[in-house]
Amino acid sequence: MTRLNRDRVLRAAVALADESGIESLSMRRLAQELDVVPMALYKHVANKEQLLDGMVDAVVGGIDPPVPGPDWRGVARQRILSARRVLSRHRWAYRVIESRTGPTPAVLEYVDSMIGVFRDGGFSVDLTHHVMHAMGSRLLGFSQELFDDSGSGSAGPPDPALAARYPRIAELAAAAAHDAESVVGGGCDDQFEFEFALDLLLDGFERLRVQGWSPPARSAGA
Incomplete structure (x- = not known):
């Protein structure tokens, strides 16, 4: 045994x-x-909570280490998509991560290394601070969506009464369900949507870095 x-x-x-x-x-x-x-x-x-902490660390520990290079954007993107692949193999993990009263050692190590990616890429401390807020859970490869439209491809036409009351939502739902020629096909492709948003964020961060962005000064009464 x-x-x-x-x-x-x-x-x-x-x-x-x-x-x-x-x-x-x-x-x-x-x-x-x-x-x-x-x-x-x-x-x-010691108890189930410690077991869950250890499980989180076991999963997060499987994320690929950052590959050093001059292109901070490529390094960050590769690491975040690695995190997404790992957490996608363990669908329960993101809920357990969110349930923790504080980050576990492996999560802290991951976050510390990601801060290093931005700092080594030329980001100021202030910009890095705001970048981490903007990334949120996306840093670990998952995000909270406003609507769950994973079944929209086969849901059929929206309810007429609801469509009349919320026409813009109905318009988007119909486009997602019926645009078979789109990149994401019928309905929304979670991976495409994740990478689409990730690329928008990374491109925006790079523009701010190049501009030498700093947060606006607060007024005395703020």
């Missing part, structure tokens, strides 16, 4: 969440998967 250790516990927990969903994860269920008594797990993780 393979000896139980923290790494094995975390790998088993990640596999269980991947297969059955994060809701199915419990210390008892995990112990069954590992063929041990539940108390054996507590030698390696």
Whole structure:
């Protein structure tokens, strides 16, 4: 029998969440998967919250390291898309990351290295600060969408009453559902939409960097 250790516990927990969903994860269920008594797990993780922290670090630790180079934009883009690929393999991970009361060590290391990408690329501390705010969760490869239109390609025409009340929403929904010649095809392609927004942000950051942007001075009463 393979000896139980923290790494094995975390790998088993990640596999269980991947297969059955994060809701199915419990210390008892995990112990069954590992063929041990539940108390054996507590030698390696103090409680479920520590288990979830470790799972986050195990996933985030799989993101490709930054590839050094003079093109900060290419370095940042490659790293963020690597994060998206990793988190896409573990669909539960972004919700667990958001549920943490504070960033875990691997997340802190990732964020620190991304700050380094911008700073080494010639960004001021002030601009880097605002860039990090603008990126938000997109830095880790996921974003919160205003609407979930993932099923719009097969949803059929919008309800006439709703279309009359919200004509601009109906117009966009119809275009996404029926424009078969578009780059994204029928409905919205999550990866295309993510990269589209990411490229807009990175291009905008570069313009500000070249301009030597700095935040406006605050008035005394602000």
